[in-house]
Structure formats: structure tokens, C-alpha cells
Amino acid sequence: MRRLETVGVVGGGLVGSGWAIVFARAGRTVRLFDASAEIRAGALAGIRRSLADMQAFGLVGDVEAIARRISVVDSLAEAVAEADYVQESVFERVDVKAAVSREIGAAIRDDAVVGSSSSGIPASAFTADVPRRERFLVAHPVNPPHLVPLVELVPAPWTDGAILPWLRQAMEELGQVPVVVNREIEGFVLNRLQGALLNEAWALYEAGLASAADIDRTVAHGLGLRWSFMGPFETIDLNAPGGVDDYARRLGPLYHAVAQARRDPRPWSDDLVGRVTRERREALPAADLKARSAWRDRRLMALVAHRRGQPDR
Structure with missing residues (x-):
């Protein structure tokens, strides 16, 4: 698999925007999409406010340099088509995650990886019938992910076994603290x-x-x-x-x-x-x-x- 350089973030609320900061401050290119035009319109302003607060505490350097790595796009396909990694952060409901996962699975490259910010729903509950389901797993952050670094990596039964070590290393390179949950359990760890x-x-x-x-x-x-x-x-x-x-x-x-x-x-x-x-x-x-x-x-x-x-x- 390629090195994680380009990221698609699907869902631009508090968690998705926090993830965008995580990736962009580590030098990655981020394309962010949310189905709500209102959220898309305000996403970058909110991200800049968070970055300015972080700068005041010495946690980031050039706010504008980080913000420039994030672009808000108008379609899900545009966000994920060229991504090495996709972070899905939509509403915590099985039907919503299943619908978005099907759309993501149809649009990603064969070698892309998709992590869901699901906080308790296992990936098997919403990826069973999605295209490229072996590329999906849970990558559950703690809110807000740009300040609390823990990420739980939880594979579905059909997740490609090569993904866990790849994503664990990638998350460590991003400055996060990944932990692996060896099999699905409600609520994770x-x-x-x-x-x-x-x-x-x-x-x-x-x-x-x-x-x-x-x-x-x-x-x-x-x-x-x-x-x-x-x-x-x-x-x-x-x-x-x-x-x-x-x-x-x-x-x-x-x-x-x-x-x-x-x-x-x-x-x-x-x-x-x-x-x-x-x-x-x-x-x-x-x-x-x-x-x-x-x-x-x-x-x-x-x-x-x-x-x-x-x-x-």
C-alpha cells in the first residue's frame, strides 16, 4: 500500500473537522466533504479558529499553511477518488453509515483504506454489502481528535489483514496513539x-x-x-x-x-x-x-x- 499522503474526510462536523486538522498539521493533503452545504460553507472558518487557539498554546506553527492543505469539495466522489485513506465521520446510525460506505466503496481506489469514526457500531454492521468491503475498518477517535490522540483500530471479519499494521504505523506518523482491538465487540475498548x-x-x-x-x-x-x-x-x-x-x-x-x-x-x-x-x-x-x-x-x-x-x- 502507498504511504498515507492524500486523505478524504467524509463528514465535516466536530469530529470530521478535527480529523482534517490531524492530517493537515502532519503535512497531508485533505479533501473534506459534508452533505450539508451549510457545514461545508463554515468548515474552514471553524478549522482556522481551532488552529488559532492551538497556535496560542504552541501546538501548531503556521495556521494558514495548515489550513491551505485542506480543501472543501462539493461531492463525496471528489473527496475520496484519489485518496490513499478516507476517514468517514458521519452520523452514528447504521443506515446512514451503510449508505455512505456504499458510496465511498464505489468511488475509492482498489488500494485505498477507509476508517470509520464509529464510536461503538462495528464495521461489520454497515459494510457487509459495500463495494471493496475488505478495505474498511473502524478507526474510532476520541473527541476532539486533534487534541486527544487515541485511535481505536477495529477490523471487521473481512478486513484485509495487511491494513492494521499499515494504518497503525500511519497513525503513529501523524502523531496519534493507535491501539488495536483484536476483534469486534460492542463499544470497543x-x-x-x-x-x-x-x-x-x-x-x-x-x-x-x-x-x-x-x-x-x-x-x-x-x-x-x-x-x-x-x-x-x-x-x-x-x-x-x-x-x-x-x-x-x-x-x-x-x-x-x-x-x-x-x-x-x-x-x-x-x-x-x-x-x-x-x-x-x-x-x-x-x-x-x-x-x-x-x-x-x-x-x-x-x-x-x-x-x-x-x-x-
């Missing part, structure tokens, strides 16, 4: 881990054990500090004098008891969601969500800038 924490957070709130704000504080000012630079296995390996096996002997029974207590998980009821929503809207009015999201991105930029100056070991 990231959302299964996130889901375990979310389900416990909802259950604790429903039981009246803590407010939503205090549960958030527990993660933001406790678990999240360590998790921002190391994962759960390394965390526990360092949290007992004898390492991970010592930790397992000391605290394994506690965690087993906690797991046993949640063997019949409850769905997030409308009443429960409503209560959390009211608490969150008191803390953050709906009109301020967009501004708070921009604040989040700037905090992520500051964290990324800090981590770049720190040794991994």
Missing part, C-alpha cells in the same frame, strides 16, 4: 471502560450517595489526575509495595464485591436523567454549553502542551 465508570456514576447518584458535582470532582481531582498520563494497570502496579499482584491480593476482594453488587444494572431512567440534567443546567445553563466546550478544548490544549515537555519515563 474505550467506551466499555468509559461505560463502566458512567454506569457506576449514575448508580451512585440514583442511590443518593453523592451529587453529580461531587462525583465529577472525584474523577477530575482524583482518578483523572493519574489517568491523564497512565492507565489502570500501571496505576495499580504503582499503588502497592509489591506491584500489581500485591494490589490484586490486597484489594481484589473489594472490587469483586463491588462488581457483585452491580450484577443487575438498571437503565438510565427518564427520571434519573432529568434529575442530573436539572443539576447540570443549574451549574451550566444550556446557552453556555458551546462556550464551556471551547473552554474544555483550551484546557486540553494546555494539558497537551504541558505533556509535550515532560518525559514519558
Whole structure:
């Protein structure tokens, strides 16, 4: 397969635009398409705003040089026909992804690779009958992908086996952090881990054990500090004098008891969601969500800038 030089991005919303930045800042040529004329019209302006914020934190250099590598095109075929790699980032629904995948599969080169930004739907659910289905897999980012580098690579049963090592290396060259999920599973790895924490957070709130704000504080000012630079296995390996096996002997029974207590998980009821929503809207009015999201991105930029100056070991 060719080196990843030319990219088609299909879907120009928050995730697709973030992907365009990932590719363009690494020197790749990007053609971006969205079915919405309104999104196409505003995509480059939004990308430039994000790049300007990143520049302020020292994360990118010449904003205009990066932006010039991205062109917004008026058809899907124009975006993907000459691409070495296509990143599909359309609405998270099987029928939508299947329709777009069929269109992409019919338009790409035989040796192109197509990654879907699907956050939980496996590629086999929407590529079974698409042309060149062996060229498709999931490449699930964390939002926003230009600030959070993790990418989950998840093949369908029919994905060409040569694609995973090629795409893993390509993502590393782009500055992303790829992980391989060896076979399809609902939610992949990231959302299964996130889901375990979310389900416990909802259950604790429903039981009246803590407010939503205090549960958030527990993660933001406790678990999240360590998790921002190391994962759960390394965390526990360092949290007992004898390492991970010592930790397992000391605290394994506690965690087993906690797991046993949640063997019949409850769905997030409308009443429960409503209560959390009211608490969150008191803390953050709906009109301020967009501004708070921009604040989040700037905090992520500051964290990324800090981590770049720190040794991994």
C-alpha cells in the first residue's frame, strides 16, 4: 500500500473537522466533504479558529499553511477518488453509515483504506454489502481528535489483514496513539471502560450517595489526575509495595464485591436523567454549553502542551 499522503474526510462536523486538522498539521493533503452545504460553507472558518487557539498554546506553527492543505469539495466522489485513506465521520446510525460506505466503496481506489469514526457500531454492521468491503475498518477517535490522540483500530471479519499494521504505523506518523482491538465487540475498548465508570456514576447518584458535582470532582481531582498520563494497570502496579499482584491480593476482594453488587444494572431512567440534567443546567445553563466546550478544548490544549515537555519515563 502507498504511504498515507492524500486523505478524504467524509463528514465535516466536530469530529470530521478535527480529523482534517490531524492530517493537515502532519503535512497531508485533505479533501473534506459534508452533505450539508451549510457545514461545508463554515468548515474552514471553524478549522482556522481551532488552529488559532492551538497556535496560542504552541501546538501548531503556521495556521494558514495548515489550513491551505485542506480543501472543501462539493461531492463525496471528489473527496475520496484519489485518496490513499478516507476517514468517514458521519452520523452514528447504521443506515446512514451503510449508505455512505456504499458510496465511498464505489468511488475509492482498489488500494485505498477507509476508517470509520464509529464510536461503538462495528464495521461489520454497515459494510457487509459495500463495494471493496475488505478495505474498511473502524478507526474510532476520541473527541476532539486533534487534541486527544487515541485511535481505536477495529477490523471487521473481512478486513484485509495487511491494513492494521499499515494504518497503525500511519497513525503513529501523524502523531496519534493507535491501539488495536483484536476483534469486534460492542463499544470497543474505550467506551466499555468509559461505560463502566458512567454506569457506576449514575448508580451512585440514583442511590443518593453523592451529587453529580461531587462525583465529577472525584474523577477530575482524583482518578483523572493519574489517568491523564497512565492507565489502570500501571496505576495499580504503582499503588502497592509489591506491584500489581500485591494490589490484586490486597484489594481484589473489594472490587469483586463491588462488581457483585452491580450484577443487575438498571437503565438510565427518564427520571434519573432529568434529575442530573436539572443539576447540570443549574451549574451550566444550556446557552453556555458551546462556550464551556471551547473552554474544555483550551484546557486540553494546555494539558497537551504541558505533556509535550515532560518525559514519558
